[in-house]
Amino acid sequence: MRILLAEDERELSSALTEILTHNHYSVDAVYNGQDALDYGLSSNYDGIILDIMMPQLDGLTVLRQLREQNVVIPVLMLTAKSEIEDRIAGLDMGADDYLSKPFAMGELLARLRAMTRRKADYIPNILQLGNITLDRASFELSNGETSLRLANKEFQVLEMLMSASGRLISTEQFMERIWGFDTEAEANVVWVYLSFLRKKLAALGADVAIKVTRGAGYRLEKLT
């Protein structure tokens, strides 16, 4: 999952980036309201963590402008303890949740999981297809007997495939969502990760496999 992190305190931002990455998210960090708005408008994130007090544009303005332009990405606001008015305004403007600083990292991660699964089609914490499950909290790919713990990008590739409900996902979509725009990675990196996953699905005796459709992309299909 791809997260936009808008937080002007550099130390907090880099700590959050570190922890989010460790928890298998891809993170774009911006440090002012204008960048937050530009990034939010131009890319399809799974969630935005938005600080209220920021230079150039404050978080509430960013939020209002995103919602005005029909950007419906879930937004988690970060507010100071005393900013009760801001919280009310933010929630009414279309924020999905808030946390007041200082907060516990575990709570931020749980709220992020809760927020990103409240989409039009509900995405549960344990994805299942055929005889295989993928746990979005522990990153375990399991067949019930044995489990493999996936690393960040592998997990994200499989998470996209398992939550796509049969839709095809192109190489470009994987690249954009997981590696980001400004990546120097080559297109065949997606294929390398698909190869890792295919090997592991086979090792677990999965009755689903990653299949390809010419010119369109990949999806998980039940083996017949």
Place this chain on the structure above:
Amino acid sequence: MLTLLSYKNGEIIVPVDTAAQMFFGDDLSSLLDAQSLLATEVEQLRRDCAACAGKDPVDHWQTRMKSVESTRDKLGRLGLPVTGESALQGLRDLVGLRVVCPFIDGVYLARKWFLERSSLEIVEERDYIGAPKANGYRSCHLIVRLHIRGTPITAEIQLRTLAMDCWATLEHQLKYKNAAPVQALIVRELKRCADEIASTDWNLLSIREMMEAGIPAGDDIMEKELDNADSAG
């Protein structure tokens, strides 16, 4: 006097103490012969695979005989008479062979070789790779019976990768089994490490296979994919 020895990669490492002679009596030489027979087997496995598949699937191996002290302990725990004879009948791991492979396909190659080996009688297979223990322990165990001059000797062969061996060696050093309040947490974290290592084992094999077959450039991937789909379907 008998020369009592243990072998590691074909080299002599530990002289067996005289306590073993007193405990096992005449059966000791059968146990030692079983140990050297397993050593001969694994060297044959390496030669066969090198000749057939072009590479040796084994990084290193080791045989060992259970010490008299832990044999006594185990018999006591199981409520069996503490004698050499009862150990030979009741314990299946007096003699052990551990084979460590660089890549996980080597483990399955070695397993197949042992299962097809007519000189070994397979008593039981325990696949802790397909179904790991609660703490994440992974290895393939083969319980085999050897006949040494008419005496049946049961031995345990453990097959694992270097990464599994690394985990198992460190886990063995931790000695957490009586750490009551944090036991469950430790088991859970050890399992997490083991599951990560297992994931890495498969990636290392994938990388080796990519190097052998080549990684297609961006434009060629779709063609390669469709070729693979055709040949698989």
